Amino acid sequence: MKSLFSETTRTMKSSLIRELVASTRNIEGLISFAGGFPSPKTFPKETLAALYQEVVSNEGASVLQYGASEGDSELKKELFKWEGYDLGQDKMLITVGATNAIYYMTRALVDPGDVVICEAPSFLGSLVAFEALGADLQAVPLDLEGIDMNALSEKVEACHKAGKKVKMIYTIPDFHNPAGLTMSYVRRKALIEYALAMNIPILEDNPYSRLRFSGEPVPTLFRIAHEEYRNNSIVMEVVSFSKILGPGMRIAYAKGDSELIERMCSWQQKVNITPDCVSQRVTARFLSGGYMQPHLDKTCDFYRPYLNRMLSAMATSLPPYIQYTRPEGGIFTWLWLPEDMNADSLFEKAKAHKVSFIPGSKFYPSGQEKFNCLRLNFSYSTVEQIDAGIKALGQMMEEFYT
Numbered sequence: 001m002k003s004l005f006s007e008t009t010r011t012m013k014s015s016l017i018r019e020l021v022a023s024t025r026n027i028e029g030l031i032s033f034a035g036g037f038p039s040p041k042t043f044p045k046e047t048l049a050a051l052y053q054e055v056v057s058n059e060g061a062s063v064l065q066y067g068a069s070e071g072d073s074e075l076k077k078e079l080f081k082w083e084g085y086d087l088g089q090d091k092m093l094i095t096v097g098a099t100n101a102i103y104y105m106t107r108a109l110v111d112p113g114d115v116v117i118c119e120a121p122s123f124l125g126s127l128v129a130f131e132a133l134g135a136d137l138q139a140v141p142l143d144l145e146g147i148d149m150n151a152l153s154e155k156v157e158a159c160h161k162a163g164k165k166v167k168m169i170y171t172i173p174d175f176h177n178p179a180g181l182t183m184s185y186v187r188r189k190a191l192i193e194y195a196l197a198m199n200i201p202i203l204e205d206n207p208y209s210r211l212r213f214s215g216e217p218v219p220t221l222f223r224i225a226h227e228e229y230r231n232n233s234i235v236m237e238v239v240s241f242s243k244i245l246g247p248g249m250r251i252a253y254a255k256g257d258s259e260l261i262e263r264m265c266s267w268q269q270k271v272n273i274t275p276d277c278v279s280q281r282v283t284a285r286f287l288s289g290g291y292m293q294p295h296l297d298k299t300c301d302f303y304r305p306y307l308n309r310m311l312s313a314m315a316t317s318l319p320p321y322i323q324y325t326r327p328e329g330g331i332f333t334w335l336w337l338p339e340d341m342n343a344d345s346l347f348e349k350a351k352a353h354k355v356s357f358i359p360g361s362k363f364y365p366s367g368q369e370k371f372n373c374l375r376l377n378f379s380y381s382t383v384e385q386i387d388a389g390i391k392a393l394g395q396m397m398e399e400f401y402t
Contacts, residue, residue, distance in 0.1 A: 048286070063281045066273065071093055071275055072281060076094065094251070097240065101254040110135050120142065137365035138159065168200065172208075173220070173221055175331075178360070182327070212300065
């Protein structure tokens with residue numbers, strides 16, 4: 001059968017993170033900082049259970065039928081109310097999770113060989129989707145304020161000199177996965193102005209912005225472009241409910257240019273026909289019933305001590321030469337190791353000591369990897385496991401030099 005596979009299928013990469021997590025699955029007593037799972041304790045199970053029953057009982061004739069490929073109009077109305085502005089339904093697409101929205105936008109814009117600019121590091125799930133579609137992935141480093149604008153300009157100029165088309169800039173500005181950083185307001189404006197000047201669309205991946213535990217919120221790139229530049233086309237924002245309500249619901253939405261939304265919807269018709277009609281209507285009722293903000297407040301209150309505990313443990317237990325980000329929300333933090341310390345090798349050593357994380361090399365495009373970095377997740381472990389796991393990691397790092 002393999003001989004019949006398409007070239008795309010033969011060369012397509014699987015999820016390296018899922019493979020790494022699977023390699024530690026049967027280790028008894030494992031302390032895992034590896035996954036990107038939200039805590040099941042944050043899922044609003046009772047409210048959702050009641051809403052699912054209510055929706056199927058009262059609206060089953062419509063929501064159990066095939067639905068609109070562009071998404072449920074009632075959910076769109078509630079989403080616009082939630083966000084505080086109504087763009088018009090033709091500028092929003094409901095999708096089966098954020099990855100599908102990212103896939104559809106890439107499908108709509110990118111031909112094989114076209115350049116997609118991504119941050120370095122960046123979310124592996126998007127990187128493998130870009131690569132599977134034949135994009136030429138070009139990485140631009142991050143600094144503490146977000147994507148490095150000088151490096152971005154140089155990268156785009158080099159691509160143009162090489163005769164390549166730059167079709168998209170992919171960014172995760174809020175509580176970045178994997179780096180935990182949040183792009184500053186000044187940097188967001190600079191990125192938008194650069195994109196407008198160069199006519200390069202921005203894909204803003206936003207699964208985490210509402211999981212803020214401290215500090216002041218920063219407007220999304222889309223909101224800044226909409227409100228300050230009167231532009232709804234240069235940024236396509238993709239918002240996921242996976243870290244808010246539960247990833248099993250597979251609800252996300254994209255908003256942006258109506259022509260691009262229409263083409264993305266055409267791809268959705270071919271791939272999924274329609275998003276899950278029941279989950280869409282349940283999400284609409286969750287919003288209209290006033291459940292969302294109290295739920296978000298409760299979720300942030302739940303996660304805050306876990307992040308604080310991890311930051312405290314790292315300050316106490318990691319060697320002084322280890323640098324790490326101090327996020328104000330989200331579910332990840334990022335560690336920079338000395339240049340001669342390889343996190344892939346450290347992963348194998350840590351696995352033997354029943355501690356797991358994701359080596360940072362997995363978050364870079366092929367051939368552009370950095371090996372002296374790693375990602376830690378704090379949302380799925382107990383505080384006791386955080387203390388013990390970070391202490392063990394610190395000891396292993398010290399042993400690296402002995």
